[in-house]
Amino acid sequence: MSLDITLCETAWMARDPAYDGAFFVCVRTTGIYCRCVCPVKPPLRRNVEFLPSATAAELAGYRPCLRCRPETAPFCPAWKGTLAIVEKAARLIKDEGALDGDGGNVEALAARVGVGGRHLTRLFRRHLGASPIEVAKTARVQRAKRLITDTDLPMTDIALQAGFGSLRRFNAVFREVYKRPPGEMRRGRQGNLDAVRQLGAHRGPAIDGLAVDDEGAVADGV
Structure with a gap:
């Protein structure tokens, strides 16, 4: 694109x-x-x-x-209003898991938006810089990251809810994207919460300016 x-x-x-x-x-x-x-x-x-x-x-x-x-990030494609096919297919992938699990395939997704599988793949590459399968992989990892950060669900449940066929596959893909295993990501989240609580006990309302940096450390807000 x-x-x-x-x-x-x-x-x-x-x-x-x-x-x-x-x-x-x-x-x-x-x-x-x-x-x-x-x-x-x-x-x-x-x-x-x-x-x-x-x-x-x-x-x-x-x-x-x-x-x-x-x-x-909100679903806000730059092509919105100019390419309804890509927008609709991307929404089906993101919101409905259209390519998740063993039952998902590009031809079936393409049929839902009224085009052929090859044509849909060409459109995705042109406008998203990636194929539908690659977009679906990112969508699954993003779902998993939200569940790790925002819930206390066990990793097995997260893997299934995010659309992965197995816990092993979930662990491998998550590590590939985030360069760390999902368990470490959750432990880092808990460590940040504990640090903020401890600082709060000493500093009271002054912790409003605290932030968590990209590597998960508590730091002064910017």
């Missing part, structure tokens, strides 16, 4: 929520990708590239930011 780079730069520097989810900010020096509304101090422009989807960012070797949590 050909992004309007000037528009992306403007939206990123303004942290414009209207473009949240329409593109992602990829930082070459850290290997991390963020939403355009990420609250951290922006990197130098020369170290940044813009990509049209979380999947495209991951295929390029970037891992998701733990601060702005790309998995929570």
